[in-house]
Amino acid sequence: MTEGNALSRQKHWEEVYRKKAEESRSWFQAHPKISLELLENQRIVKNETIIDIGGGDSRLVDHLLERGFTGVSVLDIAESSLEAARTRLGPRLSDQVRWIEGDVTQWRPDARYRIWHDRAVFHFLTSPADQMAYLRKLDEALVPQAIVIIATFSLEGPERCSGLQVQRYSPESLARRLGPRFRIRDFREEDHRTPSGISQRFQYSVFEYDPRSSSTGEQS
Numbered sequence: 001m002t003e004g005n006a007l008s009r010q011k012h013w014e015e016v017y018r019k020k021a022e023e024s025r026s027w028f029q030a031h032p033k034i035s036l037e038l039l040e041n042q043r044i045v046k047n048e049t050i051i052d053i054g055g056g057d058s059r060l061v062d063h064l065l066e067r068g069f070t071g072v073s074v075l076d077i078a079e080s081s082l083e084a085a086r087t088r089l090g091p092r093l094s095d096q097v098r099w100i101e102g103d104v105t106q107w108r109p110d111a112r113y114r115i116w117h118d119r120a121v122f123h124f125l126t127s128p129a130d131q132m133a134y135l136r137k138l139d140e141a142l143v144p145q146a147i148v149i150i151a152t153f154s155l156e157g158p159e160r161c162s163g164l165q166v167q168r169y170s171p172e173s174l175a176r177r178l179g180p181r182f183r184i185r186d187f188r189e190e191d192h193r194t195p196s197g198i199s200q201r202f203q204y205s206v207f208e209y210d211p212r213s214s215s216t217g218e219q220s
Contacts, residue, residue, distance in 0.1 A: 005130065006077075006103035013078040016162055017056075023195055032060045034188050034204050035119060035149065039064075041186065042147050042206075047071050048114040051141070053104055054121035056081030057088065065093055071114075073098040075107065105133035109141035116141070116148045120202075123152035123166045131167075135178065139211065146209040148182060150174060154189060154203040161200075171205045182207040 044050070046068045052060055055074035064072050076082050079101045086094040100107070104121060116138065125131050138148065152169045153161070160166060169177070171187040186206040191199055 005127075006106045009103055009124075010077050012162075012164070014080055017078050017080045017084070029192075030059060032058065032063065032119070034190050035060055035117060035151070036063055038149050038186065038188065038204060038206055039115065039117070042115070044069075044115060044147075049073070049111065050115040050117065051075060051100075051113045053116065053118040055085075055117075057084040058119070060117070060119075061085060061097055062089065062093075065089070065096060070096065072096070073100060073111070073113070075100040075102060075104060077101070077103045104137055105130050107137060109137065111141070112143045113141050114143055114146050116146060116150075118149065119151040119204075120153075120161075122150050123168065124161075124164055126165055126167045131177065138178075138209070139181075142209045142211075144209065144211055147185075148178075148207040148209055149204060150178075150207070151190075151202050151204040154201040157201040169203060169205075171203055174203070174205050175207070178207065180213040181210055183210060 047070050049071040050064065050069060051073040052058065053075050054077070055061060056076040056078060061072055061074055074082065074085065074097055082099045082101060086099065105125065122134060125134055142148070152174065153166055155168050155170050157168050158166070159168070171184060175182065175184045184205060185208055188204045190202040190204065192202050193199060
C-alpha cells in the first residue's frame with residue numbers, strides 16, 4: 001500500500017460524490033436495518049465509542065443519534081461526503097459527532113473504539129498490502145473485546161462497484177482474512193436493492209476482537 005493509492009482512492013470517491021446525488025448512489029439506504037439490528041443485538045451502552053468506517057453521508061449516524069448514542073465517530077475518505085452529512089444533520093446534531101477525513105489505510109487513530117462498523121469499505125481493498133494496512137488499523141483503534149461489524153459483497157455479489165474491482169467474501173473467508181484475533185459471533189445476508197433496482201448480495205459479519213490471539217491474517 002502506498003500513499004499514492006490512497007490519493008487515487010480519494011480522487012475517485014470525491015468524483016463519485018460530485019457526480020451522483022445521494023439517493024441515486026448504489027449504496028444508499030434510508031434505513032440501514034441490518035446494521036442497526038446487529039448493533040442493537042450487542043447490547044451497547046449508549047456512551048460507548050462507535051466508529052463508522054466509510055460512513056460518509058450514510059444515514060446510520062442519524063439513527064444512532066436518534067437512539068441516544070453519544071460516542072459516535074464517522075471516518076470517510078471524501079471530505080464532501082462528510083460535509084453533506086453535517087449539513088443534513090444541522091449544527092446541533094452534527095456537533096455531537098466526531099468527523100474524521102481520511103483513508104482508513106493511512107489513518108492514525110488517536111482514540112480507541114468499542115464498536116467498529118464498516119459497510120462496504122473493506123471489499124474495495126483488493127491488494128494484500130491494503131488489506132494488511134486495514135488490519136493494522138483495527139489493532140491500533142480497538143479496545144479488547146471490541147465488536148467489529150464488516151459488510152461486504154457476498155460470493156454471489158457483483159465483482160465491481162462504482163467503477164472499481166471488489167473482493168467478495170463469505171463470513172468464513174472474511175474470518176480467515178481477519179485472522180484469529182477476530183472470533184465470529186453472528187452474520188446476516190442482505191439482498192440490497194440499489195436505487196436503479198439492481199440486486200446486490202451482501203454479507204454482514206460480526207466479530208469479537210481478542211488481541212491476545214495471534215495477529216496473522218490469512219489471504220483466502
